[in-house]
Amino acid sequence: MGADDRPLTGRFRADGAPLSLAEYERAGGYAGLRKALTTMTPEAVVAEVDRANLRGRGGAGFPAGRKWKSIPANAAATRYVIANADEMEPGAFKDRVLMEGDPHQLIEGMAIAAYAVQAQTGYIFLRYEYRQAARALATALAEAQRAGYLGDHVLGSSWSFALHLHVSAGRYICGESSALLNAMEGRRPVPRATLPRATTAGLWGAPTVVNNVETLCNVPHIITRGADWFSALGIGPPSRRGAVDGGTKLYTLSGRVNRPGWCERPMGTPLRVLIEEQGAGMRNGFALRAVQPGGASTGFLGPAHLDVPMDFDSPEQYRSRLGTGTVMVYDDRTCPIGVLHNLQHFFAQESCGWCTPCRDGLPWVEQLLLDLEAGRGRPEDLEILAQHVDALGPGQTFCALAPGAMAPLETGLTLFRDEFERHVREGRCSYLAGKA
Ligand SMILES: Cc1cc2nc3c(=O)[nH]c(=O)nc-3n(C[C@H](O)[C@H](O)[C@H](O)COP(=O)(O)O)c2cc1C
Ligand code: SF4
Structure with a gap:
């Protein structure tokens, strides 16, 4: 796969350091925000993301466009956009990779999302232990502010957007989107009742969009290259809704494989490819007993299920889930x-x-x-x-x-x-x- 097929990570620096603003701009960064602000209405941005069928990468796969569409139309209202960067599920580290490697990508995605729903304020809710990501984001936020991508009258437009970093006090439940809102308000971080939804009454009672880091990182690419390009990246079968899950997926791999790590592959890449190509197979002397394909809270698949496409619907046929794409491989010599x-x-x-x-x-x-x-x-x-x-x-x-x-x-x-x-x-x- 070339860098073109890896929109989220293809422009990462080889030394692992975060892309500076200048490097990000040279690689085409902030073109999506500029395009949105200068050529698209907020409604057109929402419609494009909706058409791309960008499904939430935080685990549940809820379509981002549908979530954004449910923000009530009321010109005067205060609204918020929050990036869920809590990532405390055992084995998960995809969002850390994205924030440490390319913090401006998240900032641009959040700015476009905020423009789409006409939010004036945003927060990145970051896992307490992610010190390196915090440093990368703090630097990038200051750079983006100085360059006019954040702050008053973004890129000379009539819309202003303040974006802040909020470091979590550190519990897994704070990643649940409504507990996250309570945590941000200084309350006990327990989940809220399902209704009203956060898009109606979220942070401090105002309409709020909470999206996962990886979800938001996809947004600049959808705006720059279009919904059709995004949809064509997926290689799985059509989902229950009829369309193929589009885009790429940042899969992470841990457990008894030769080469644990991460990779960006087309959405719907079979589990076998991830284990054999990316993971370079099972470690010598170990046989595969089971896999959790989507993190600690997903059902085990067995050796017979390795050809399952890693998209949102396919693993569900076997009582499992894509979850966060956190593939954990277990061997036959561990209890x-x-x-x-x-x-x-x-x-x-x-x-x-x-x-x-x-x-x-x-x-x-x-x-x-x-x-x-x-x-x-x-x-x-x-x-x-x-x-x-x-x-x-x-x-x-x-x-x-x-x-x-x-x-x-x-x-x-x-x-x-x-x-x-x-x-x-x-x-x-x-x-x-x-x-x-
Ligand atoms: C216990 C628990 C922990 C969660 N932790 C996270 C998390 O760390 N990051 C995340 O994006 N979503 C997490 N979620 C899912 C969120 O509630 C929410 O669905 C998600 O942030 C929405 O973003 P998305 O639609 O872009 O996926 C968690 C859910 C539960 C129940
Ligand atoms: S709300 Fe209930 S299910 Fe969720 S973490 Fe708390 S005790 Fe568990």
Whole structure:
């Protein structure tokens, strides 16, 4: 693939340092914002992003154009645009790559989004630990301000946009978009009721667009090169809505592969290609047992599923999800019950405690898995775990943290059934004993 096919990362510097403003401009940067401001109405920008079918890269795949369209038309209203850069899901680091490599791309994407919905203020809600990204963004924000891409009368237009960096105090739940709003208002970061939506009453009650970093980074390219170009980049099958998921995807790869890391590939690239080409296959002596294709909160796929296209709809046929495109590869010499315990430990620790099934259920699940791994499990524990999958599933809790936690448990109970039963039968973990 040439740099042209990698709009998000193709112009990255080889030494990994962030692109300066001058480098970004030389590579065509801020042409999208200029085009939007000088040749397009805000409505035309929204329509182009809508036509591109840009689906949110924060995990749920909600179309960005549809979200922007739902901002009420009221010329006098205060509005906000927020980039969700919390990225605390285990294994995920795609947004860090984008912010450290090309911070102006995010700033331009946010400025275009803000122009589209006529927001006057924006915030980048950044994960606490992302110090390097914070430095890159602070420098880029100052450069963009001096050059007139931010601030009063952007590029001489009648529209002004102030963009600020907000560093999170650091909890996974702060990435949930409504908990994020509470966090920004200085409240306890628990999710808000689904209605009213943030696009109607978000930050301090004003219409607010919250989009993921990668989603926003795609926007300048859609405006510069058009919705048709963007759609043609995707290589997966048509989605349930009838159109192919367009664009590229920043996939990250970790676990027992030879070459962990990240790559930008066409949306819909098969899992096998990511593992064999990008990851250079399994490490010597290890066989593939399972993959979480979209991060810690996505269901396990097995070796039979490697040809699944990594777009939004395809993994769902196998009770999994694209999620954030965080591919985690597990081998046959690591205890899968231990893996599940490790995941549930994270989710139990990060539960915000707002609703009972999640607050009380996750620690119980974690304890059952710890006992099962250590050989203290009982046959009935498998049924109790399965009951939790239902009790903490979609619709039972205020937010998607608990259902997300249950996704690997549900698929793990099926995929690793033999391993669960062996642990109970033998009363020990043969992996811990080194005799798997
Ligand atoms: C527990 C939890 C954590 C989340 N963390 C993030 C995150 O770090 N970054 C992100 O973009 N979305 C995160 N999300 C999803 C957001 O709620 C929201 O869907 C997303 O920011 C919308 O952006 P998009 O439409 O561009 O994907 C999280 C959701 C949940 C339930
Ligand atoms: S599901 Fe968990 S994280 Fe989400 S609101 Fe309920 S207690 Fe909080």
